[in-house]
Amino acid sequence: DQQVKQNSPSLSVQEGRISILNCDYTNSMFDYFLWYKKYPAEGPTFLISISSIKDKNEDGRFTVFLNKSAKHLSLHIVPSQPGDSAVYFCAATLGTSYDKVIFGPGTSLSVIP
Amino acid sequence: DAGITQSPRHKVTETGTPVTLRCHQTENHRYMYWYRQDPGHGLRLIHYSYGVKDTDKGEVSDGYSVSRSKTEDFLLTLESATSSQTSVYFCAIRGLAGNNEQFFGPGTRLTVL
DSSP states (O other): OOSEEOOOSEEEEETTSOEEEEEEESOTTOOEEEEEEEOTTSOOEEEEEEETTOSEEEETTEEEEEETTTTEEEEEESSOOGGGOEEEEEEEEOOOTTOOEEEOOOEEEEEEO | OOOEEEEOSEEEEOTTOOEEEEEEESSOOSOEEEEEEETTTEEEEEEEEEETTEEEEOTTOTTEEEEEEETTEEEEEESSOOGGGOEEEEEEEEOSSSSOOEEEOOOEEEEEO
8 A cells, every 4th residue: 555646647748837746645644755856767866855844845946835634745846847857756754763765656747848 | 976876787687596786885874775666656665774784674675685794885685586576776875964865876677587
């Protein structure tokens, strides 16, 4: 049973528009959330994160929103660029001693020029 | 660049043979992780290490073992490879920023025939 879900396997967006990637989780004990970006034939790279004590975190074109009551977070990319085309993984941590990270299945974003 | 290398980058092997994948880091990080990436599952933790000779199981550890005799090296062994272990394997280290960020290696594509 997946604890972190990304229900949209793929998303296509026009260049310059907003991309919204969604993520849902089941464990209310998760206390930290991260987004990773992955290009083909490369390892994932960290994009942005948010602590459970916040509801928003912004970094340039990327903003992550957290709704704890709904156990939902989203990643907004504005404006979307062709170079943003990649697979995006949502991840959550329990903050245990060794900080294991639970990843979602990923959403493949295509930004169309 | 977090200084993480994986070897080999590609390997084809036959069912029943043992396989060892190597992860090497130059950052002297304490925490190291092995994940496998499969379509529809995202990244799933196989084993992790919190120090030399200190390792623990992740969510998909059956059929895998690990060893860490030096800080910089984390080895993943498939005792007797099966076709279900055909996957892309990623090694990661945990960063020091306190946000649970992980830095990933480039991956090893393993095919078990």
